[in-house]
Amino acid sequence: MSFDFRPLRDNDYDALADLVNEASVFDGRAQVQAAEEIREDFESTPVRLPVDTLAAWHDERLVGVVYSYHLPSEEREERCYVFGTVRPTHRGQGLGRRLLEWGLARAEAVLAASTSKVPKYIRVDTSTLNTSAQRLFERFNLQPIRYFADLHRPLLDVPQPRPVPGIRIAKWDLARNEEARIAKNDAFRDHWGSTPVTEEWWATGTTGFGSRIDLSLFALNELDEIVGYLLTHRFDNDDELLGTKYAWVNNVGTLKAWRGKGIASALISTALAAYRDDGLNMAALGVDSDNPTGAYRLYESLGFGLWRSFVTSQRDVTLR
Numbered sequence: 027m028s029f030d031f032r033p034l035r036d037n038d039y040d041a042l043a044d045l046v047n048e049a050s051v052f053d054g055r056a057q058v059q060a061a062e063e064i065r066e067d068f069e070s071t072p073v074r075l076p077v078d079t080l081a082a083w084h085d086e087r088l089v090g091v092v093y094s095y096h097l098p099s100e101e102r103e104e105r106c107y108v109f110g111t112v113r114p115t116h117r118g119q120g121l122g123r124r125l126l127e128w129g130l131a132r133a134e135a136v137l138a139a140s141t142s143k144v145p146k147y148i149r150v151d152t153s154t155l156n157t158s159a160q161r162l163f164e165r166f167n168l169q170p171i172r173y174f175a176d177l178h179r180p181l182l183d184v185p186q187p188r189p190v191p192g193i194r195i196a197k198w199d200l201a202r203n204e205e206a207r208i209a210k211n212d213a214f215r216d217h218w219g220s221t222p223v224t225e226e227w228w229a230t231g232t233t234g235f236g237s238r239i240d241l242s243l244f245a246l247n248e249l250d251e252i253v254g255y256l257l258t259h260r261f262d263n264d265d266e267l268l269g270t271k272y273a274w275v276n277n278v279g280t281l282k283a284w285r286g287k288g289i290a291s292a293l294i295s296t297a298l299a300a301y302r303d304d305g306l307n308m309a310a311l312g313v314d315s316d317n318p319t320g321a322y323r324l325y326e327s328l329g330f331g332l333w334r335s336f337v338t339s340q341r342d343v344t345l346r
Contacts (some may be wrong), residue, residue, distance in 0.1 A: 027084060027119055029164035034079040034091065039065050039090040042081075049111040051267070054155035056332055058263040063235040070230035071095055080128050082112075083119055089116040092129035099221035104146045106133035122162060126150075130166060130341070137343050145344045149219075154335045161273050169341040172218060174321075178272070178328035180312040181302040185328055187295035190245075190288045193253070202252065203232055206244070209252045213279030218314060219338070231276065238262050241273065241300050243290045245280070254280040256293040260306075268308075273301040275311035288291050288323070294328055 034042065039061035046064070052055050073079065073093050073114075073181060092110030108129035112122045130148060137146040150168055152159040160170070187195070198206070207228040214220040223231075231331035232239060236259040245254030259276040280289045301309055310333065313322050 027116070028186075029082040029084050029089070029121060031080060031082055033077070034075045034081050036075065038081065038088065043092060045088050045091060045113055046111060046330075047112075048113060051259050052114045053111070053159075054153040055336075056267050057261070058267050060235070060263055066235050068093075070227050070234070071097075072078075077159070078132065080125060082125065084116065086146065090121045090125050092125040094129055094133045094136060094242050096133075097221050098140065098142065099144060100142050101144065101222060102215075103144050103219075103221065104137065104140055105149055105219070105221065106136050106143050107151070109151070110135050120157070123165075126162060126166060130168075134343050135136055145342070147343045148343055149338055150340075151336055151338050154337050160337065160339070166341075168240055168341050170337050171340040172338045173315040173335060174312060174314055174337045174338065176312050176333045177208060177261070177312055177325050178308055178333040179298075179329040180308055181273075181298060181330060183329075184298040184302055185295045186290050187299070188288055190292050193287070193292065194246045195292055196244050196246055197238050198232075198244055198255070199255075200233070201238060202220045202244070203228065204230075206255055208254060209281060210277065210279055213254075213281050214280065218316065236274075237276075238273070241297065241304060243293050243296060245284075245293055247284070253284040254278075254289040254293055256297050258301075262268060266328045271305070271306045272284055272306040272310050273297075273304075273306045275309065278311070290324060291328065298328070333338060 042127050043061045043064055045313060047058050050216050057112065073095060079091065079093040083089055090112040095107040095109055097105045109124050110129055117260065133148045140146065150163055191316040194201040207223060211222040231237065238260045241258040243256045244252050247253050257276045259274040278290055278293055298309055311325065311330065313325060315322060
């Protein structure tokens with residue numbers, strides 16, 4: 027079977043969404059992404075279509091894609107992710123190997139051009155169910171390095187929020203978005219694989235596709251400072267596929283000096299009640315299985331259980 031290769035173009039987002047959605051269901055991460063959502067994500071990172079993407083076409087249908095997703099940083103580490111997929115009907119023909127080879131070369135070139143002095147890594151993600159992708163990654167010297175999970179729970183019986191002395195849980199205020207971004211970066215400074223979030227990326231996450239700022243929260247101390255936060259997303263497109271209405275705890279964090287006081291528990295419990303009152307049926311969140319804050323245990327104590335799991339593989343390309 028022959029394929030035509032070229033970078034993605036601005037009018038390919040609908041075709042890209044169709045490909046990604048079909049492959050996501052097949053690979054164990056059921057979702058329905060909209061073209062608008064992918065475009066927004068690409069433009070805020072940014073993913074530059076002419077140089078950061080390669081698409082494979084057969085009979086004018088998009089059947090495979092790869093793109094690099096660079097997260098520059100002067101702190102801790104610098105990452106370039108390589109994301110891609112092949113339509114299930116076109117697998118087993120060497121297409122995934124060719125696309126991955128191109129994506130890794132692009133990621134390595136991007137990191138080699140960086141003047142940052144921090145360690146540099148190429149990373150890829152896949153569902154733990156996708157064993158063929160894992161074998162392919164290993165052939166390209168990408169070694170499993172970290173495991174992640176999506177957890178979920180029904181909203182029929184949510185825990186009662188416990189008051190935290192000196193802390194007030196309040197609705198998100200977009201006028202304080204920059205303060206919240208700084209708090210997010212501080213809260214995740216000691217988390218594996220985290221680099222500071224830029225203003226543009228934060229704006230997209232808080233006001234862009236899927237954001238539900240009306241269901242998002244701040245934890246404020248007695249000086250009215252943000253010491254914790256919870257950002258909610260909601261993706262209506264997924265409802266039919268998943269068979270119910272999900273709310274996503276997209277991101278939750280507590281400043282290091284304020285951990286261990288029950289702030290994250292109060293934020294999540296308050297959010298769960300708000301989701302239920304909004305007519306939603308399920309809540310979900312993603313977690314690093316080795317999170318140093320004990321987040322996995324916290325989520326389990328709040329009624330979340332394992333839904334699906336993923337593995338991140340890595341190649342160290344730090345120039346020595």
